[in-house]
Amino acid sequence: MKPLRLHELLGATPYQVLHGKTDMTIQNVVTQPKKLRGGTLLLRTRRREALDWAQYQRYSDAVIVLQKREGTPEDWGKLTVVKVPDIQAAYWNFVDSYRKRFSIPVYAITGTCGKTTTKEMIAHLFRASYTVQATVRSRNASAFNLGYLLGIDDSTDVAVFETGVATYPDDLHDSGKYFQPTIGILNNIGLDHLKGCGTFENYVKGKAELLDIIEPAGTLIYNADDENIAKIDRSGFRGLQYSFGTSRGADFRAVAIRYGEGGMEFTLQFRGLSHALFVPGFGEPNVYNALAAIAGAYAAGMGIREAGERLKSFEHLPGHLQLKQGVQGSAILDDSWSSNPTSARSALHVMQEIANGRRKIAVLGRLTDDLEEQFDEESRKIGALAVEKGIEILITRGPDAKVIGEGALRAGMNPQQVLHAQDLEEAYQLLKPHLDKRALVLVKSSYYDVSDELLKKIVRE
Structure with a gap:
C-alpha cells in the first residue's frame, strides 16, 4: 500500500478524533479486527467480530475507525480512535480515493474458463519490463479485493485482476468498485455457478456486468466466437472494443492453428498484417487465451511482435493442461485444477489430438457442484464425450463422479473399460497396471476434489 497520512486516507469522509494522535502514517488498511497491527488502520465494518483491546495495547501507531463508540479511553490506550457518521460510506470513499491515486492500466478479466491463464499471460508479458500487481493464482473471491487493490503503490506500472462471478447480481459490480478497470x-461463457446465480441466464447477466465497470474511456476485449457472449448487448458501451477468435470479422484472428512441440502454433491476423506465433501449452482454448492476452497487451501499448516474443517463455500454473512424463514411460496430461463442463470437454479434445497412437486413459473426478440440478445430465454428457473421443479406459473417482461412467456406458462403452474408484488410492490401483510407454493418462478433477496424491505416484520426479 502507498503510505498515507490519516487525513489523506479518510479523504472526503467527515470524522471526529475521539482519542490519540493524528500525525502518524498509515501503512495498511484492514476490516478484520484480528489483523490490526502497528501502522494499520481498521475500518470497523464487521461489527460481529470482537475487538481485542488488550491485544491492541501493544500498538502505538494503529487507528480504529468506528461508526458507533466502543470501549473506553482506558481500553484505547495508545490507539487512535476515530468516529465517522457512516462506516460503509467511509470504507467506499477510501476504496474509491485510493484507486484514483493511480493512473495505470488496470485489467479485469472474466470468463468461465481461461481467465486465470489469460491473467497470468498478461502479467508475464509485462513483467519483463514493468512492475505488475496481479491476482494470486485463481484467488478471485471478493474477500481478496481490498488486499489486491492495496497491492498497488507508486512502483506499480500495471495491475491485472481476475474477476469471478459466483453469485448474481453484483459480483462484478463489486469488483468494479475496487479495481475501476481501464481494460x-x-x-x-459456459455452464457454471448455477448455485449462486440461480439460472444460466443470470450467470450470463453476471458476466455482462463487466461492461458496466470498465472506465468510460476504457477498452472491452471479447471472444467473437462465443455464442453466449453474442447474446450480450454491447451497443451501450462507449469505449473502444476489440474482438478475438478464429472467425472472419474478429479483430485479432487466429488462423492456421496447429499442434507443435510443447504448444500451439498459429498465425495472428490483425489489421492486414500476419504474425507467426507460438504459445506454450496445448489446445485451441489456449490459443484463445493467447489472443485475449495479446489483444489486452496491445490495448495498453505493447506491440504484437514484442508480445508474441514474450509469450514464448510463458509457463502455465500447475494443473492447467500440462503434459508430464509419467512412470513406466507413460505420459500424463495434468488438468487437475478445476472441472466444469467446458474445461472437461476441452481436456478430452486435447487428449484426442495429442495421443498420436497412444492408449487413452482418463481418470475423471466429479464436475463442479455449482451445476445444481444439471449436474447429472452434464456429467453423463462428459461420459458420452469420452466415448466419442476414443477413451479406451475410463476411471471415475469418488461417488459423485460415478454418473460420468453411466454416461459412457449409455454411449456404448464396454463395461470392462469403465472402472470406478471410491478414492485416490483405489484409482491408483486401477490405473497402475496400465501405466506403460503406450499410455496417455488424463487426470481431470475440480478444486473440490484434489488429485495431488495420485499425481505424486504417477508423475516422474
Whole structure:
C-alpha cells in the first residue's frame, strides 16, 4: 500500500478524533479486527467480530475507525480512535480515493474458463519490463479485493485482476468498485455457478456486468466466437472494443492453428498484417487465451511482435493442461485444477489430438457442484464425450463422479473399460497396471476434489 497520512486516507469522509494522535502514517488498511497491527488502520465494518483491546495495547501507531463508540479511553490506550457518521460510506470513499491515486492500466478479466491463464499471460508479458500487481493464482473471491487493490503503490506500472462471478447480481459490480478497470476481457461463457446465480441466464447477466465497470474511456476485449457472449448487448458501451477468435470479422484472428512441440502454433491476423506465433501449452482454448492476452497487451501499448516474443517463455500454473512424463514411460496430461463442463470437454479434445497412437486413459473426478440440478445430465454428457473421443479406459473417482461412467456406458462403452474408484488410492490401483510407454493418462478433477496424491505416484520426479 502507498503510505498515507490519516487525513489523506479518510479523504472526503467527515470524522471526529475521539482519542490519540493524528500525525502518524498509515501503512495498511484492514476490516478484520484480528489483523490490526502497528501502522494499520481498521475500518470497523464487521461489527460481529470482537475487538481485542488488550491485544491492541501493544500498538502505538494503529487507528480504529468506528461508526458507533466502543470501549473506553482506558481500553484505547495508545490507539487512535476515530468516529465517522457512516462506516460503509467511509470504507467506499477510501476504496474509491485510493484507486484514483493511480493512473495505470488496470485489467479485469472474466470468463468461465481461461481467465486465470489469460491473467497470468498478461502479467508475464509485462513483467519483463514493468512492475505488475496481479491476482494470486485463481484467488478471485471478493474477500481478496481490498488486499489486491492495496497491492498497488507508486512502483506499480500495471495491475491485472481476475474477476469471478459466483453469485448474481453484483459480483462484478463489486469488483468494479475496487479495481475501476481501464481494460476488460471477456474470455467465454459456459455452464457454471448455477448455485449462486440461480439460472444460466443470470450467470450470463453476471458476466455482462463487466461492461458496466470498465472506465468510460476504457477498452472491452471479447471472444467473437462465443455464442453466449453474442447474446450480450454491447451497443451501450462507449469505449473502444476489440474482438478475438478464429472467425472472419474478429479483430485479432487466429488462423492456421496447429499442434507443435510443447504448444500451439498459429498465425495472428490483425489489421492486414500476419504474425507467426507460438504459445506454450496445448489446445485451441489456449490459443484463445493467447489472443485475449495479446489483444489486452496491445490495448495498453505493447506491440504484437514484442508480445508474441514474450509469450514464448510463458509457463502455465500447475494443473492447467500440462503434459508430464509419467512412470513406466507413460505420459500424463495434468488438468487437475478445476472441472466444469467446458474445461472437461476441452481436456478430452486435447487428449484426442495429442495421443498420436497412444492408449487413452482418463481418470475423471466429479464436475463442479455449482451445476445444481444439471449436474447429472452434464456429467453423463462428459461420459458420452469420452466415448466419442476414443477413451479406451475410463476411471471415475469418488461417488459423485460415478454418473460420468453411466454416461459412457449409455454411449456404448464396454463395461470392462469403465472402472470406478471410491478414492485416490483405489484409482491408483486401477490405473497402475496400465501405466506403460503406450499410455496417455488424463487426470481431470475440480478444486473440490484434489488429485495431488495420485499425481505424486504417477508423475516422474
